[in-house]
Structure formats: structure tokens, C-alpha cells
Amino acid sequence: MSIRDNLELIREEIARTEALAGxxxxxxTLVAVSKFHPVSSVLEAVKxxxxxxxxxxxxEAVPKFQEVLSNSPEISLHLIxxxxxxxxxxxxxxxxxxxxxxxxxxxxxxxxxxxASVKHMSILFEIRTGEESKSxxxxxxxxxxxxxxxxxxxxxxxxxxxxxAPQTDNESTIAGSFSYMRRLGEACSVRYPELDFSVLSMGxxxxxxxxxxxxxxxxxxxxAIFGERR
Ligand SMILES: *Cc1c(COP(=O)(O)O)cnc(C)c1O
Numbered sequence: 001m002s003i004r005d006n007l008e009l010i011r012e013e014i015a016r017t018e019a020l021a022g023x024x025x026x027x028x029t030l031v032a033v034s035k036f037h038p039v040s041s042v043l044e045a046v047k048x049x050x051x052x053x054x055x056x057x058x059x060e061a062v063p064k065f066q067e068v069l070s071n072s073p074e075i076s077l078h079l080i081x082x083x084x085x086x087x088x089x090x091x092x093x094x095x096x097x098x099x100x101x102x103x104x105x106x107x108x109x110x111x112x113x114x115x116a117s118v119k120h121m122s123i124l125f126e127i128r129t130g131e132e133s134k135s136x137x138x139x140x141x142x143x144x145x146x147x148x149x150x151x152x153x154x155x156x157x158x159x160x161x162x163x164x165a166p167q168t169d170n171e172s173t174i175a176g177s178f179s180y181m182r183r184l185g186e187a188c189s190v191r192y193p194e195l196d197f198s199v200l201s202m203g204x205x206x207x208x209x210x211x212x213x214x215x216x217x218x219x220x221x222x223x224a225i226f227g228e229r230r
Contacts, residue, residue, distance in 0.1 A: 003041060004048040006225045007032070014219065017212045028212055031078055031201070033222030036229035039064050045225065046075060054099075054220050056081025058091045065094060080162070080201075080220055082135045085109040097122040099162040099201055099220075102135045104146045111153035120155045124201055127184060129177035130166025140184070147192055158192075160199030160217070161185050165207050174207050178214035 001009075007030075014028050033054040034042050042053060042064065051074055055061035058079070065077050076096035083091070083100055088109045091098070101107055101123045114121040125143060128136030137143040150158055163181050165174045181202055189197045203211025203219035211219060223229070 003044040003225060006227075007045060007048045007050055010221060010224055013209065014212065017209045021213045023212070028216060029218045031080070031218060031220045032225050033080065033204075033220050034064075034226060035060060035081075035222060037222075037226045039068065041226050042068055046072065050225075052076050052078065054078045054080040054222075056100075058083065058087040062090055062094060069094060078220075089113050092121060093119060095121070097124065097159065099124040100126045100135065101146070102126040102128075102137060104142070104149060107146050107149060107153075107156070111149075111156050114153065114155045116155055120157060122157050122159045124160050124162040124199060125158070127161050127163045127181060129163045129180055130168075136163065140187075143188075144191070147188065147195065150195065158195045158197070160197045160201065161188070162199075162201035164204070165202065165211070171210060174210050175214055178202050178211050178216065182215040 010030065014030060015025060018025055018027055029052060031052045031054040032045050032050045035056050055077060061077065061079065069075055069077060077094055078097045078099050079091050079095045080099045083106060085106060092113045098110060098121065110121060110123065126136040128138045150156060161181055161184060165177045181200055185197045185200055199218055200216050201218040201220060202216045205221050205224035208219040208221060
């Protein structure tokens with residue numbers, strides 16, 4: 001199947017799952033994860049109407065998206081993989097959102113490179129909800145310390161939380177990790193009413209339907225759109 005066919009299928013499945021879950025149509029954003037796939041695949045997806053893309057490595061994202069983004073202002077790039085501090089300067093001008101803020105030092109670095117004259121930056125805080133993933137906040141206190149710091153960076157905008165579910169076939173374990181995220185997002189909104197926690201980025205090719213049922217507002221899908229990664 002072509003990238004266009006895959007995208008159409010995923011969009012239909014997202015719409016169907018939203019409806020079955022009693023959620024309004026269009027409540028879930030599709031991020032097409034193009035890591036390891038060539039820029040020609042990105043352009044194919046763009047032709048099929050896809051506007052939001054996810055990449056997990058700065059070294060790959062920068063050369064791949066520099067031209068795409070300057071030719072097509074409607075396209076936006078999200079950084080979804082773990083980010084080293086020395087790569088922040090390169091990715092801030094390109095990315096619309098950094099989804100993988102997983103420690104306070106990284107937040108400080110993003111704040112340093114995000115000034116009004118350069119650019120505003122949307123961020124998500126990555127939460128570790130399964131033992132397999134190596135990154136993400138593991139303690140709510142650490143997360144709150146980072147959220148407390150946001151007031152020092154007026155051009156860094158919290159939009160919500162991101163997670164990867166545990167790698168298991170057990171649907172109820174996966175659903176449990178997603179529902180924990182939803183409750184954590186709600187708790188954050190109560191504690192920080194001045195901040196925006198409207199985004200819950202959760203769900204990938206194998207588990208996005210579970211995620212949508214549990215309240216995801218953004219699914220990050222690679223394989224089901226672009227095929228297996230080499
Ligand atoms: C690769 C990746 C995805 C997409 O995974 P698929 O299983 O190919 O859909 C989603 N989120 C993150 C953080 C990733 O690194």
C-alpha cells in the first residue's frame with residue numbers, strides 16, 4: 001500500500017475510534033513519524049495532506065526538514081526523541097514542539113535558546129510509564145520542579161504530556177499507563193491552572209486505538225504510515 005493509502009486508512013481508524021469512544025471528531029492529531037525514512041516519503045505524505053511530522057534525532061531531522069519547512073510553512077515538525085543539551089540550539093529554530101522534555105537541565109537549555117526575538121517554543125513533558133523506556137520523568141516531584149521553573153521562561157509554552165506505553169501485548173497494562181497519564185495531566189491542570197495541559201501525546205502504530213480510548217489527543221505513528229524502518 002502507498003503512503004497515501006496508509007494515511008487514509010489511519011485517518012479513518014482514528015475517526016472511527018474517536019466516535020466509538022464518544023469523543024468529538026477531530027479531537028486527535030496525527031503526527032507522522034518519519035524517522036529513518038527518506039525525505040521523498042515525507043513529501044509523499046505532504047502531498048496526501050499530512051502536515052505534522054515527528055522525528056526523534058536532531059542529526060537526522062535538521063538536514064531532512066530544513067528545506068521542506070522553508071518551502072512549506074504549513075508543515076510542522078515535532079521532536080519526539082531524547083534530546084541532548086548540545087543539540088537544543090539546532091532544533092529550536094526548526095521544531096514547532098519538543099515533546100520529549102524529560103529533565104530540568106533540558107528545560108533550562110530550551111529556555112536559554114528561546115527568546116522572543118528568536119522564537120516561541122511549545123513543549124511536552126515526557127513521563128516514564130513503562131520500565132522499558134529509558135527516558136521520561138519518573139517522579140511527580142521532579143516534574144513539578146520543572147513546571148515551577150516555567151515561569152522563568154515566558155516564551156516556552158507547556159502544552160501537556162507525552163509517553164511511550166510499556167512494550168507488552170497486555171492491553172490492560174497499556175491502557176493503565178495511558179489512563180495514569182490522563183489523570184496526571186488533570187492533576188497538573190489543577191495544580192498549575194495558569195499552564196496548558198491540553199495535549200496528551202500517547203499512542204503509536206501498535207497501540208493508538210487504546211490510547212484514543214484513554215483520552216489521547218495526539219498519536220505518533222510511523223510504521224503504519226511509512227512501513228518498516230531499515
Ligand atoms: C518511533 C517512534 C514512534 C512511532 O513508532 P511506530 O511504532 O513506528 O508507530 C512514536 N513515538 C516515538 C517517541 C518514537 O520514537
